[in-house]
Amino acid sequence: MNVLFIVLNDLAYLDEILEEFVSLKVRGATIIESEGMAAAILKRDGLGGLLGGGLFKVETKDIQQNSKTIFTVIPDEETLEKAVNSVRKIVERSRQKTVGFMFTVPVSGIYPLSPKKPK
Numbered sequence: 001m002n003v004l005f006i007v008l009n010d011l012a013y014l015d016e017i018l019e020e021f022v023s024l025k026v027r028g029a030t031i032i033e034s035e036g037m038a039a040a041i042l043k044r045d046g047l048g049g050l051l052g053g054g055l056f057k058v059e060t061k062d063i064q065q066n067s068k069t070i071f072t073v074i075p076d077e078e079t080l081e082k083a084v085n086s087v088r089k090i091v092e093r094s095r096q097k098t099v100g101f102m103f104t105v106p107v108s109g110i111y112p113l114s115p116k117k118p119k
Contacts, residue, residue, distance in 0.1 A: 001073060001074070001075045001076075001106070001107040001108075001110075002073070002074055002080055002104040002105065002106055002107060003071055003072065003073050003074075003104065003105045003107055004071065004072055004074055004080060004083060004084070004102060004103075004104050005069060005070070005071045005102060005103050005104070005105070006069070006070040006071070006087060006100060006101075006102045007034060007067055007068075007069050007100045007101055007102075008067060008068050008069070008070060008091075008099070008100040009036075009067045009096060009098050009099055009100045010091060010094045010096045010099045010100065011066065011067070011068060012094070013090050013091050013094065013099075014031075014068055014070075016090050017070065017086075017087055017090055017091075018070075020083075020086045020087070020090065021072065021083065024079060024082055024083055024086065025079070026072055026074060026079065026083060028072060029070050029071065029072035030070070030071055030072070031068050031069070031070050032068065032069050033066070033067075033068065034067045034068060034069040035066070035067065036067060067100065073107055073110065080104065084102060087102060
């Protein structure tokens with residue numbers, strides 16, 4: 001069992017990825033707003049923060065301002081492989097320099113939370 005994380009910078013493909021998850025019977029995902037480090041530094045310090053630091057080679061037009069992070073628990077390796085391959089195929093049409101990235105983290109257990117039931 002793994003959690004698949006997708007940090008998606010090209011948001012044009014978000015709906016298509018979610019539709020593919022439904023077709024693969026991926027049983028839910030959480031989507032959060034996210035921001036990369038370069039965008040945060042640029043927002044905080046302006047261009048001077050980038051030019052003075054280690055990110056000086058990054059052009060401001062290449063910095064993605066908004067991104068989404070999607071994560072979902074996938075119980076089996078076959079579905080995980082299908083999901084990863086599907087996302088790659090969907091975003092390969094992107095014209096953005098930085099589309100995003102994916103990674104997995106092993107899950108050793110899931111513990112549902114629910115309110116205490118009245119007696």
